[in-house]
Amino acid sequence: MNKLAEWQLTLPLALAFAAIFLAPLLMLVGVSFFDDDKITQPGVAQWAKFLGDPFSYKVIADTLLLGVKTVCATILVGYPLALVYLDSPQRLQKVLIFIIVMPLLLSVVVRTFAWIVVLGREGVVNQVLLSLGIISEPLRLLQTELGLVISLTQIEMPLMLLPLISVMSRLDPNLRDASAALGASRWRTLFTVIVPLSMPGLVAGCLLVFASATTAFISQTVIGGVRLIYLPLLIWQQSLVVFNWPFAAVVSITLLVSVLTVVSALSYLGRRSGGYVHG
Amino acid sequence: MGRRRSFTDLTYGLVIGSLALLALVIIIAPVAIVLTTSFTEGRSLKFPPTGFSLQWYEALFDPSKSRQIHRAVSNSLEVAAWSTAFGVLFGSLAALGLARSRTRLARVADGFFMSPLVLPGLTFGLAALMYFTLIGFRPSLHLIIAGHMIVTVPFILRTTAASLSQLDPALLDSSQSLGASWLYTLRRVTLPLIAPGIFAGAFLAFMASIDNVPVSLFLSTARTDMLPIRMWGMMESTLDPRIAAVSGVLIAAAFLLMLIMEWTVGLTRRMRD
Numbered sequence: 001m002n003k004l005a006e007w008q009l010t011l012p013l014a015l016a017f018a019a020i021f022l023a024p025l026l027m028l029v030g031v032s033f034f035d036d037d038k039i040t041q042p043g044v045a046q047w048a049k050f051l052g053d054p055f056s057y058k059v060i061a062d063t064l065l066l067g068v069k070t071v072c073a074t075i076l077v078g079y080p081l082a083l084v085y086l087d088s089p090q091r092l093q094k095v096l097i098f099i100i101v102m103p104l105l106l107s108v109v110v111r112t113f114a115w116i117v118v119l120g121r122e123g124v125v126n127q128v129l130l131s132l133g134i135i136s137e138p139l140r141l142l143q144t145e146l147g148l149v150i151s152l153t154q155i156e157m158p159l160m161l162l163p164l165i166s167v168m169s170r171l172d173p174n175l176r177d178a179s180a181a182l183g184a185s186r187w188r189t190l191f192t193v194i195v196p197l198s199m200p201g202l203v204a205g206c207l208l209v210f211a212s213a214t215t216a217f218i219s220q221t222v223i224g225g226v227r228l229i230y231l232p233l234l235i236w237q238q239s240l241v242v243f244n245w246p247f248a249a250v251v252s253i254t255l256l257v258s259v260l261t262v263v264s265a266l267s268y269l270g271r272r273s274g275g276y277v278h279g
Numbered sequence: 280m281g282r283r284r285s286f287t288d289l290t291y292g293l294v295i296g297s298l299a300l301l302a303l304v305i306i307i308a309p310v311a312i313v314l315t316t317s318f319t320e321g322r323s324l325k326f327p328p329t330g331f332s333l334q335w336y337e338a339l340f341d342p343s344k345s346r347q348i349h350r351a352v353s354n355s356l357e358v359a360a361w362s363t364a365f366g367v368l369f370g371s372l373a374a375l376g377l378a379r380s381r382t383r384l385a386r387v388a389d390g391f392f393m394s395p396l397v398l399p400g401l402t403f404g405l406a407a408l409m410y411f412t413l414i415g416f417r418p419s420l421h422l423i424i425a426g427h428m429i430v431t432v433p434f435i436l437r438t439t440a441a442s443l444s445q446l447d448p449a450l451l452d453s454s455q456s457l458g459a460s461w462l463y464t465l466r467r468v469t470l471p472l473i474a475p476g477i478f479a480g481a482f483l484a485f486m487a488s489i490d491n492v493p494v495s496l497f498l499s500t501a502r503t504d505m506l507p508i509r510m511w512g513m514m515e516s517t518l519d520p521r522i523a524a525v526s527g528v529l530i531a532a533a534f535l536l537m538l539i540m541e542w543t544v545g546l547t548r549r550m551r552d
Binding site for chain 1: 287288290291292294296298301302303305306307308309310312313316323324325326327368369370373375377379380385388392395397399400401402403405406407408409410411413425426429432436489490492493496497506507510511514515518522523529533534536537541
């Protein structure tokens with residue numbers, strides 16, 4: 001079979017993608033340029049309405065900040081766990097990787113629900129704090145950004161740990177020994193040897209966690225409630241509650257553009273740091 | 280000098296160790312707590328649970344009381360099975376087509392097929408809803424299957440392409456020089472060698488479809504309800520304790536799947552390599 005014919009094997013998928021992926025996205029852009037929710041009057045009124053409202057910028061900033069906070073929290077506890085994994089004997093590594101991977105097979109909805117039980121008024125955290133006498137009445141943890149960031153930290157943790165561990169496991173153990181033999185403390189070895197060399201894994205983890213946390217509709221609505229407004233909630237409200245499709249299209253294009261901008265900036269930085277380390 | 284070093288090493292062990300422990304607690308505790316709460320005797324999801332009973336599991340498995348949940352489960356399984364089947368067919372064909380092509384167009388096509396992984400799912404979900412509605416389709420499971428196929432096919436494409444890249448071209452050349460047709464070579468040489476890759480991708484795609492929220496959120500209706508959306512509804516209105524039982528079942532399923540994967544394909548070993 002010649003080259004041309006082999007290439008033709010991609011045609012079924014290419015046609016499917018053109019018909020049910022590219023065409024809908026193009027239509028989304030088209031719909032955003034209609035003024036009324038009946039989609040009859042072309043115009044830029046919806047864009048003007050969205051971009052002219054200071055509230056929109058607050059929602060965009062909140063959404064991106066939620067991603068940044070979640071990324072920081074997953075690094076803060078996830079990176080040490082990856083380090084411990086690296087130093088563990090084989091048997092313990094098997095157990096750890098089992099614990100790390102299993103949440104991935106567990107529905108996001110279940111993981112979100114778990115945090116309602118933990119953070120609720122009658123939840124574990126409040127019960128423990130009350131019985132220890134640290135607080136006198138239940139703390140409000142659900143429907144706060146703190147509660148949401150804590151929950152997302154667990155929900156997105158595997159996405160940070162898997163790329164980190166796969167990069168770290170490939171590091172030459174002699175490098176750490178050499179650093180210690182030359183008199184560097186373990187902290188210094190961590191920041192001057194391990195962190196720079198694990199940068200590709202760290203950046204990959206950050207990308208995945210950021211993209212996932214900013215668009216985590218279920219967790220955002222269930223744990224954040226309706227008082228914390230992020231772009232995904234706005235899209236859902238406008239499209240399925242208010243039925244203003246052009247405005248929903250504007251918001252979802254904004255979500256797409258703002259998430260992809262941050263993600264491509266991060267991966268650009270990641271490639272640069274990778275080049276720095278190896279060059 | 281020596282003492283100072285051992286002191287900083289001690290702080291290293293303490294700080295890193297306790298943060299890692301915190302990470303483990305954050306990962307495990309909520310799952311363990313939900314599992315425990317699902318056996319409560321009480322009518323609310325308080326922790327620690329009062330007493331032990333299987334009442335919420337009984338309510339969950341009762342065909343008349345939980346008909347909606349059962350229908351959502353069967354819809355989710357049906358959609359996952361069909362979207363994975365189409366994904367395997369289209370995805371592995373596309374991977375074969377792209378495998379030996381080094382042209383610019385092939386790279387662009389590859390990036391295009393992988394883009395649903397980076398694109399926010401909600402954007403595609405909304406786009407699909409508008410598109411299908413405006414060209415006149417009525418909501419149905421078929422549309423959800425099509426939507427899920429798009430967002431899960433990248434998993435199949437990636438694992439199949441990875442297996443294909445490890446395939447020794449000499450095998451294909453010798454098969455052909457011995458007179459085998461292209462189709463015969465595909466059937467007897469290529470497919471058996473890349474089958475593990477296709478299987479791994481199909482597994483990931485199936486799981487991603489079962490867990491998909493953004494596409495189902497927009498394309499499902501009351502008649503074509505999907506499990507994650509149903510569960511979301513159960514959490515949003517009054518906190519229905521049956522959801523703890525659903526979670527218990529799903530946790531058990533995830534645990535079993537992990538064990539099966541470990542025994543059959545050595546999942547954790549693959550992850551480490």
